[in-house]
Amino acid sequence: MEKETAKDLDHRLLRQVQKGDMVAFNELVNRYRDRLMNVIGRMRISRECAEDIIQEAFLRVYQHRDKFDFKHCFSTWLYTIALNLARNELRRNKKYKFVDIFDMQNKEVETSVEAKVPSNLGPALQGAIESLPEKYKIAFLLRDIDEMPYEEVARVLSVPLGTVKSRVNRARSILRDKLKPRMEERNALSKGALLPVNLF
Amino acid sequence: MRCRKVRSFLSTYFRGETTPDESAKIERHLEECGSCRRELEVHRSLNAAFQEMPTMKTSDDFNARLFAKIGQENFAEKKTKAYMPGRVPRFGTTKLATYAAMAVIVLALGIGLQLDQNLLSPSSPQMANGPDQPAQDTDMYLTAQPVNNPLMNARKSVGQVVQQYNRFREYSKSLRTSSGMEQLMGDGINASLASSGTTTTYRVRPVVRNYLVIPENNTTSNAGAVY
Numbered sequence: 001m002e003k004e005t006a007k008d009l010d011h012r013l014l015r016q017v018q019k020g021d022m023v024a025f026n027e028l029v030n031r032y033r034d035r036l037m038n039v040i041g042r043m044r045i046s047r048e049c050a051e052d053i054i055q056e057a058f059l060r061v062y063q064h065r066d067k068f069d070f071k072h073c074f075s076t077w078l079y080t081i082a083l084n085l086a087r088n089e090l091r092r093n094k095k096y097k098f099v100d101i102f103d104m105q106n107k108e109v110e111t112s113v114e115a116k117v118p119s120n121l122g123p124a125l126q127g128a129i130e131s132l133p134e135k136y137k138i139a140f141l142l143r144d145i146d147e148m149p150y151e152e153v154a155r156v157l158s159v160p161l162g163t164v165k166s167r168v169n170r171a172r173s174i175l176r177d178k179l180k181p182r183m184e185e186r187n188a189l190s191k192g193a194l195l196p197v198n199l200f
Numbered sequence: 201m202r203c204r205k206v207r208s209f210l211s212t213y214f215r216g217e218t219t220p221d222e223s224a225k226i227e228r229h230l231e232e233c234g235s236c237r238r239e240l241e242v243h244r245s246l247n248a249a250f251q252e253m254p255t256m257k258t259s260d261d262f263n264a265r266l267f268a269k270i271g272q273e274n275f276a277e278k279k280t281k282a283y284m285p286g287r288v289p290r291f292g293t294t295k296l297a298t299y300a301a302m303a304v305i306v307l308a309l310g311i312g313l314q315l316d317q318n319l320l321s322p323s324s325p326q327m328a329n330g331p332d333q334p335a336q337d338t339d340m341y342l343t344a345q346p347v348n349n350p351l352m353n354a355r356k357s358v359g360q361v362v363q364q365y366n367r368f369r370e371y372s373k374s375l376r377t378s379s380g381m382e383q384l385m386g387d388g389i390n391a392s393l394a395s396s397g398t399t400t401t402y403r404v405r406p407v408v409r410n411y412l413v414i415p416e417n418n419t420t421s422n423a424g425a426v427y
Contacts, residue, residue, distance in 0.1 A: 022267070037257060047256075050256075055269065059269055063273065125253055179246055179249075183249070
């Protein structure tokens with residue numbers, strides 16, 4: 001028997017959802033909620049806000065379940081909705097920027113600790129991704145973090161395949177420039193080199 | 201291939217995204233160029249670092265909150281549709297059992313009330329001032345109001361069953377016009393209905409409405425008049 005592809009499984013579940021099967025909808029949500037969080041949560045959006053956006057995306061999917069065209073991928077549809085909502089949120093944040101003074105203080109402490117500990121790469125990587133221009137960031141997150149095929153990224157973003165490849169490459173290049181010193185430090189550490197220690 | 205060109209391909213090369221021809225050229229260059237090999241290492245370790253990044257996950261109650269929102273949406277959707285002509289909810293076969301159970305409760309209550317009514321009022325309407333004058337009569341209706349939220353109008357099955365019942369009574373008493381006097385009787389009974397994970401309890405109560413019975417020869421001329 002031929003193995004059911006991810007696309008076929010999504011379509012089967014969505015057909016069940018159209019018939020009112022909420023268990024199937026629960027399964028669809030479980031299949032995509034963390035993947036979406038891994039993309040949208042890295043877009044300079046707070047965790048709570050990212051969750052709200054993903055919930056809204058699923059809610060819209062549910063509301064318009066009968067309008068889905070089975071010629072397309074369900075994931076493309078879901079990601080398009082979620083990313084449009086995320087873009088709107090980013091635009092709104094740009095217009096009205098709220099900064100929590102206590103968060104700022106914590107961030108400063110974290111950065112200073114992190115600067116002395118080269119192995120603590122996580123926040124640096126996250127910061128570098130967040131600082132990317134929006135169009136490069138989304139392409140990079142979908143391709144390299146979510147491991148979505150280039151063709152699907154092109155469909156989600158409604159841009160030509162070549163444009164996606166170029167954006168991903170550009171994002172990688174920016175990240176490499178930003179993180180090269182850290183990576184070289186890391187490589188040197190893994191090869192047993194000693195770092196200069198500041199005693200005072 | 202020169203270093204600059206090779207470096208522009210490195211991020212795609214080690215991911216296997218370059219064509220075989222490009223890959224061969226890059227490999228040839230890498231054999232000779234130590235600087236580009238170090239650059240490739242940087243790309244590899246950067247990619248490994250991104251792969252090692254902890255994945256962000258949604259909170260545990262994500263689905264519960266989502267389904268609660270969907271439940272609210274469903275409720276709002278049904279309310280809107282109920283007011284749209286041609287989309288009034290009908291009795292479906294899947295909910296037949298529920299509706300049947302509700303109908304039995306309401307009819308049983310109705311029969312009980314009818315008995316009470318017979319005790320309360322005489323079997324024939326009282327003639328007030330001669331045979332041509334309207335006479336007074338009373339009738340029993342039922343109301344359904346959610347106990348959980350008294351401000352909400354009665355909706356869904358219980359409300360619909362009561363509405364059907366009242367319509368039937370209205371039809372059967374078509375010769376009468378309402379005097380507008382209504383009085384709630386007793387405490388009524390509570391009927392619970394589970395839907396979309398929430399249970400709504402409705403209080404079904406009888407209402408006594410006073411009528412003026414119009415004699416048959418005056419019906420056509422006074423049709424629609426409210427006393």
